[in-house]
Amino acid sequence: MSFVVKGLLRSYNVDEKGDEHMNMFSWEGWWTSDMSSFFSGEKAVFSIDAIENSELLIITLADFEEMTLKVPVMDRYFRLLFQNSLITKERRLISSVTDAAEEKYVRLMEYSPQIIQRIPQNLIASYLGITPETLSRIKKKITLRK
């Protein structure tokens, strides 16, 4: 598992057709990993790319477990981290099945303004599961309304 000291990364998976599906973005102060692979030792399904030049601190599972046993407050820290991550994932899952493209973008502005500010447009579109053209049309529409 990696802690982002500096920079910006994305994790995504690639299906059999070669299409990419965005999982999450990580920047300063966040952790990134293929969680399932990190904790189970199974083969990773997510790929992780640096979008900007990045500096990472990497921890092994053995060290992670030793750390939480020796410093119990780290369990609290990761409990809160995983809790927030779970809430974000649930919101995104709901939004992906129930919202139209424009609502997806509006929700992203509301809950993850940092993504809007920092991530390249084509990756935001991919994260929302819409085309870059649709995203550009939505942004124009929102700007005109202001």
Added chain:
Amino acid sequence: MSFVVKGLLRSYNVDEKGDEHMNMFSWEGWWTSDMSSFFSGEKAVFSIDAIENSELLIITLADFEEMTLKVPVMDRYFRLLFQNSLITKERRLISSVTDAAEEKYVRLMEYSPQIIQRIPQNLIASYLGITPETLSRIKKKITLRK
């Protein structure tokens, strides 16, 4: 947030067209809640129904916070719980976008055999985002292969 002492529940959301989208199942030993609403106090987006007669222990956010502060090992317990829940959600999200219907069912058999054994067929179909007819066809095909 509720701890399931006995029984079986499902959480789901309903979109504007009135279509239901399954979020998760919970049975003995699991917790269920609209996580986002529980921790933020915002309006819940998930509905929770009992599928079988159920007995629940309910904790308020104030009690939950007092408990984790007084009994730090509860942070470890919930860290592990949220961690596993996050892994399940990531797997499901990947499976939903990259797998064909049959693969979705095979993965569910592999990772959540309890769901296959205990949940009514129509709800398994809804959980996988396929029709009950497709599910029935897949099950027949798998039985024939054995």
